[in-house]
Amino acid sequence: MPLVSPRNKQKPPLFISSDVFKRPAWGSNHPLAIPRQSAMLDLLEMLNWTGPGNSKVCQAAGRDTLVRFHKPAYVEAFWQADAKGKVSQADRQKYQLGTMENPIFPGLFERAATTVGGSILAAKLAGERRIVFHPSGGTHHGRPDRASGFCYFNDPVFAILTLLDQGCTRIAYVDVDAHHGDGVQDAFTDEPRVRCISVHEENRWPHSGTIDDHGNGLAYNFPTPRAVGDNAYGDLISTQVLPLIREFEPEAIVITFGADALDADPLSAMGLSNSCLLQTCVQLCDLAPAAVVLGGGGYNPWTTARLWAAFWGLISNQDVHINLPEPARKMLKSLACDLIDPEDMQPEWTTTLLDPLP
Ligand SMILES: [Zn+2]
Numbered sequence: 001m002p003l004v005s006p007r008n009k010q011k012p013p014l015f016i017s018s019d020v021f022k023r024p025a026w027g028s029n030h031p032l033a034i035p036r037q038s039a040m041l042d043l044l045e046m047l048n049w050t051g052p053g054n055s056k057v058c059q060a061a062g063r064d065t066l067v068r069f070h071k072p073a074y075v076e077a078f079w080q081a082d083a084k085g086k087v088s089q090a091d092r093q094k095y096q097l098g099t100m101e102n103p104i105f106p107g108l109f110e111r112a113a114t115t116v117g118g119s120i121l122a123a124k125l126a127g128e129r130r131i132v133f134h135p136s137g138g139t140h141h142g143r144p145d146r147a148s149g150f151c152y153f154n155d156p157v158f159a160i161l162t163l164l165d166q167g168c169t170r171i172a173y174v175d176v177d178a179h180h181g182d183g184v185q186d187a188f189t190d191e192p193r194v195r196c197i198s199v200h201e202e203n204r205w206p207h208s209g210t211i212d213d214h215g216n217g218l219a220y221n222f223p224t225p226r227a228v229g230d231n232a233y234g235d236l237i238s239t240q241v242l243p244l245i246r247e248f249e250p251e252a253i254v255i256t257f258g259a260d261a262l263d264a265d266p267l268s269a270m271g272l273s274n275s276c277l278l279q280t281c282v283q284l285c286d287l288a289p290a291a292v293v294l295g296g297g298g299y300n301p302w303t304t305a306r307l308w309a310a311f312w313g314l315i316s317n318q319d320v321h322i323n324l325p326e327p328a329r330k331m332l333k334s335l336a337c338d339l340i341d342p343e344d345m346q347p348e349w350t351t352t353l354l355d356p357l358p
Contacts, residue, residue, distance in 0.1 A: 003278055003314055003354075009130050009289070013315045015055040016122050016134035017041060020107070020114045027105045031267060031299045032150055034337050036259075037136055039305035046328045047309070049318050056125065058118035058134070060110055061158070065120070069157050069187065071145040078152060082109035095146045102147035112152040115139060119155035119294065123162035126252060126290040131315050135308040138256045138296030140181040141206065148183065149206060150297075156256055157187045159292045160194055163252045169193050172250035174241070174284050175200070176277065177258025177296040178268035180209030180221065184256070189215035195248050197241060199233075201226065201261070201270050220244060226269045230276040237280050245287050253288040257281050257311065258296025259304035263355070264346070266339035267299045273355040274307045278314060285315070301335050302349035310353040320353050 022041055026033040044050040066075050077095050081087045085106070087098030098104045115137055122132040134155075142154030156173065163171050173188070175181030175198040185208075188194040195218060198209050202223030209221040222236060245253070261270040261277060285291040293311070298304030313320040324332070332350040348356060 003275060003282070003320065009291075011128050011130035012054065013131040013133060014125050015044075015050050015312055016058050016118045016132060017050070017055060017136065018058050018114050018118065020111050021136040023107055023111070025105060025107065025111060027103055030103060031339065034299065034301040035335055036298055036301040036304040039301055039331065039335055040135060040308045042331050043305055043309045043328055044312060046325065046331065047313070047318070049309070049313055049316060054316060056121060058114060058121045060113035061116040061120060066113065066116060066153060068161065069144055070153060074145045079109055097147050097152075102150060102152065108152070112139070116153050116155045116158050119159040119292070120162050122292045122294075123159040123254070124166070126292045127163065127166045129289045131285050131291040131293060133293045133312055133315065135295035137294035138177065138258060140175060140177060140256045140296060141179070141183045143183055144187075149179065151183065154183045154187065156181070156184045156254055156294055159254045159294065160184070160188065163254070163290070163292075164193060168251045170248055170250045171195070172197065172245045172248055172253045172288065174245065174253060175256040175258075175296075176261060176280060177256050178260040178265065178270055179204055179258070179297060180206055181256055182206050182208045185209070185215050185219045189219065192218060194218070195245070195250070196220070197244060198222070199224065199236065199241060201228075201268050204268060224270060227271045229271055230273050233270070233272055233276060234279070237283065242283060242287065245284070250288040252290040252292070253284060254292045254294070255281060255284050256294050256296045257308075259298030259307045260296070262298070262300070262303045262307060264303055264340070264344065265298065265300050267297065273357075274303065274310060275354055275357065277307060278311055281311060282314065300340055301337050302332060302345075305332070306349065306353050313353065322353065324351055324353070
């Protein structure tokens with residue numbers, strides 16, 4: 001099936017970003033200490049696919065906004081940890097801050113709050129009947145009172161709250177990250193205006209999201225086997241996920257478009273091609289007049305940057321089948337990732353956006 005851009009939007013798509021996301025982050029020895037955000041943003045600039053005409057800069061959400069979902073004590077502890085650059089043992093245990101999983105590093109609070117600000121802006125702009133892409137969002141494990149799974153705040157929750165503020169009565173949240181979207185599901189477990197659907201790899205952290213996990217009755221989960229592959233994944237999406245959303249008739253859809261379901265991701269094993277995941281996201285965007293597409297996981301900097309750059313190209317009517325120009329190849333070749341062995345590098349990771357078809 002050829003890749004096509006979504007058809008039912010009244011206004012052209014918008015891209016959300018901030019220079020905050022280009023800064024080095026995560027220190028060392030962390031799966032996210034890879035230049036995936038800067039590589040994607042550089043790639044889009046080198047291709048001239050983003051600029052003032054189609055991009056918006058987001059600002060950090062204020063603490064008064066953050067406490068709408070997060071507990072004030074947690075926001076305060078996080079603020080203090082960021083300011084001091086350290087966390088007490090009591091706060092580490094209580095809030096899961098400053099752990100191996102959720103380290104403290106310079107600029108962290110601003111980065112996390114800007115991620116939330118981006119999702120709020122994306123939801124406001126999507127309400128004008130368009131797709132808004134905020135690839136630095138997608139921190140779907142964040143909890144009201146603690147950090148979890150590399151997520152400090154939960155920006156998808158704020159995108160959904162913003163759409164509810166705008167009067168939406170049917171919002172579909174669809175999470176195609178390789179890990180269950182547990183934080184978002186639990187946030188809206190008693191909210192009939194929000195239908196949460198997550199497709200993820202079975203038997204993976206956080207180990208929730210089994211097929212019979214419906215939250216309080218309104219959520220749907222589709223765990224897939226390891227190495228599910230494009231064909232079985234595509235069948236699952238078209239026969240189960242899309243009908244479930246169509247029947248709900250959403251006014252808006254929020255998608256956590258993690259890149260860790262792709263082949264060669266070091267933290268999961270779903271083995272999808274980027275064409276399959278791109279097609280899925282486009283099909284999801286077609287189901288509602290307003291669409292917010294967020295990033296998420298993705299621990300291979302090459303496959304992650306290519307997926308999100310290709311998605312933006314696709315929805316903004318660029319030619320995603322191109323051979324990359326020399327500066328883009330050079331930039332991609334300069335990336336490094338401790339979790340990927342050099343012999344596992346694929347030639348297309350530095351030359352094209354799309355994976356070769358099998
Ligand atoms: Zn993930």
